[in-house]
Amino acid sequence: MGIQVSTRRARHTLGTKLAPSTVWESRTLPNGCWGVALERPFPVRSPNSRHWISGGSVPDASRGRDREVKPDKKGRLAARLRGWSGPPGPFRPEFWRSPLRGPWLTSVLGLILLAGITAVAITGLVSYAAYEPRLPGNDTTPGRGLLGFYLFDWPTDPVWLYRVTQGVHVVGGLTLVPILLAKLWSVIPKLFSWPPARSVAQAVERASLLLLVGGAVFQFVTGILNIQLFYVFPFSFYPAHFYGAWIFLAAFVVHVVIKLPRVISTLRTYGLRDYLRSSVADTRPEPPDPDGLVAIDPAPPTMSRRGLLAFAGGGSLIMFGLSIGQCIDGPLRRTALLAPHGRLYGTGPNDFQVNKTAASLGVTPALTGESWRLTLTGQHRMELSREDLLAMPLYTYALPIACVEGWSTVQTWTGVRLADLGRLAGIRTGSTGVTARSLQRGGYFGEASLSAAQVADPRSLLALRVNGADLSLDHGYPARVIVPNAPGVHNTKWVRELDFTQEGS
Amino acid sequence: MNGHGRWARAYGAPTWHLLALALCFLVAGYAATKVVEVGIWPGFLVWFVGAVILHDLVLFPLYSAADFAARSSTARTPRRRRTAARPPGRRPAPINYLRLPTAFSGLLLLVWSPLILHGAEPNYRAAVGLSTIPYLTRWILVTLVLFAASALLYVLRCLAAGRAGR
Incomplete structure (x- = not known):
């Protein structure tokens, strides 16, 4: 060495x-x-x-x-x-004895996190844009102010885009958990470094680290609890995760700006290979560093640096391997053993993931039976029965349904084009969007709006059937919206009204 | 002393360092005002502070105590072999074959505890239409597979070491 x-x-x-x-x-x-x-x-x-x-x-x-x-x-x-x-225990540098901690290890973990968190952050912001919060009924954070500066019209092509970006956001976040833990472990002596700050600069920077660590763990914890529907937090998920993201990202960006030069110089000085090559027996502490990450009284190594990286990477692989199945169709979906939405319902045409059951939202067979009518609101107002809809030209497309909670699946949907329904209501295609209202009682997105471009896409349907069978009640019978590339919540189930009188969309 | 030097001595870093951090606090502060406007700030603040300490003051003491216990219980070998620099032919140290499956199993439990321990059952059953009951079995199975694979690997390594030592 x-x-x-x-x-x-x-x-x-x-x-x-x-x-x-x-x-x-x-x-x-x-x-x-x-x-x-x-x-x-x-x-x-x-x-x-x-x-x-x-x-x-x-x-x-x-x-x-x-x-x-x-x-x-x-x-x-x-x-x-x-x-x-200074105080005893962890506040003394000799308390921290792992021979593996040091700038090199922290730099490597930092670079992996930089790539991973960038991907998770961008896909998160993309998902916020995909919700089209500027359209009526879609906005879960009306007070966002400048933080929505980047919003753009969400496209209908490619149809798999949201499926991929949200899969990356959720499964990517899960995969990063062990790396984040390893990174926090690698720098823990600094939390206790005494004195707490040696200059004004250090004090200010450490304040930003509270936002960084708090923001990171806050985002991971709220996200992980939310996908498991474990709503123990005393706030609505949407604003908390969105504003929490901005607090975290502000601290994350400044942390990268301040530390990246150091990461680069550390890795340039020591390279990747030397430290990765050493076995447990010839693992030595890194040279003393000014930040006090390197143990001054190191214990004998029980694991090499490559062992530690493989340990964290193995954890990532397990997190990934047991949850990615919820984003894939076919036999591999069964691999989602520990993922909230990779469940198997059976083999029938309606046996695919249910996000919200009819019962949980107060939708009963009585509401969706013979008496059900679809109200079209536009230049004129009309009511259609399910038979009327089935008598219209029907189209069939295989489209993914992709949820913000990360799961997705492609199913074959049959129904009436939204554009045709708009024309029936006296609306010129492409001139306005639509607001779909559901029979559901309570819950989020009982009313969701689609843009004019989404309505104009020929693959945007008011679906009546799926995989050749009538929709089941849990999948939105008698009729549900399905739009290419839209987030799942915009595919309104149990539609009772399509309102084409939306303004400014 | 020139201005740069005086600034550097008083503050401790170049000017851009302070500017970058000021920008960070500006953006974070702006987002925080939004949290206040929505009216969720007390809960948000409590959870945020909890997030700051979750790893360093809760998880770290727990897993390092567990690791210490595991190391003490597996290190019944004489002192001279402490350095893990084992001559060929010696049994590999068992600690990592215990550490890895335990840590992976613990990680899965940490992340998926609302499903595994059925905390999410009421919401989950209502929304998804299925029970969370299978998750406990799945987690136990994954844990057993991890420990079995680790034990198998350990035995193979011991056999290989024994052969090399002969």
Whole structure:
């Protein structure tokens, strides 16, 4: 291991050439103090001892803070505070003994998270746009203000887009859980570093880290609970996850801007291969770092760095492997053993994932029986029975239904084109969107709007049948909307009214 | 001392560092005002603070205590073999063959506990139309497979080490 040898030699040289107890080294300050080279005492390990020697009489934990003390009252207090080595336990650097922690490990985990979280964040923002919050009835965060600056018209092509982006968002988030945990583990000594801040810059940066860590865990926890329908949080999921995302992203972006140069230089200096090659037996701590990630009193290794990365990666693989099935059709769907919406209902035409049952939303067979009528509202108003609809030209398309909760499936839908219904209501195709109202009582999206472009797509249907059979009650009998590439909640079930009088869409 | 130096000494980093962080707090603060406007801020704040400490003050002490216990119980070997630098022919250390399946099983339980422990049952049954009961069995099965695979791997490694040692 060339790195370790050369480091040890460097330490040795420093320790013998310079003063026996204090070694002055020109170096940059920890944490965001680059470009400010100050002369500071830096503790080194004496070549013959396992103990650290720190600057002058200052105890270990206050290393690097030695300065000339002015003899006034304030100065004496400061000197006494400096003399105090800080609270015991985790606040002492020697508490943290894993030989694996260090800038290299944190950099590698950080880069993986950077790629993963970027993908999850972008697909999350895309999903928000896919909800078309500017259309009536679709907006779950009416007060978003500037945070909706990027909204765009959600396309109907390619039909699988939302299926993929939301699959990436949910399954990607699940896959990142072990990496996030590993990253938090790798930097945990810094939470307890004493003193809490050594400069104003560090104090401000640490405040942003509260938003980063809190934001990340908040987003993961609310997302993971929401897909399991475990609504224990005392707030509505939509605004909390959306505004929480912006708080997290603000801290995430600034963290990347501040740390990426360090990550790049760390990986340039040490490369990937050397550390990945070493086995458990020849795993050594990384060279001492200014941030105190590297243990000063390391325990013997029980796992190599590549072992740790494989450990975290293995966790990711298991999370991914047991949940990705809910986004796939065919026999592989059975692999979704631990995913909330990868269940098998049977083999019939209506035996695919149900998101909300009729019973849970107060939709009963009495409401959907012979007396059911579809109301069309446009230039004129009319009512159609299911027989009337079945007598109209029917079209059949295989389209995915993809839920915000991450599951998706392609089914073959048969029904009347929304555009044809619009024309029946006296609306020129492409001139206006539609608001679909459901028989459902309560719940989200009992009313959802589609844009003019979505209505104009020939594959947008008011579906009456699926896979050759009548829709089941749980899948929206007597009629449901199905629109290519729309999020699942926009495929309104148990439609009672299609309102084409929408304005400004 | 020039202006840059004075700034750097007083603040501790270049100016752009403060500007970038100010922008971060501006955006986060703006989003926070929206949380207040919606009226969900007390619950949001409690959960956010909980999220800050969840790993470092709750999960970490739990899993490191478990790991410590596992290491103590498996390290009944003499001190000199502590460094894991085992000569060929020696049995591989069992710790990681215990660590991995335990951690993976714990991870699955951590993430899917509302399904596995049926906490989500009322909402889930109402929405999906099925029960969460199968998830406990599935988790136990996955856990058994993980431990069995790990044990098998350990036995194979021991056999391989034994052969190499002969």
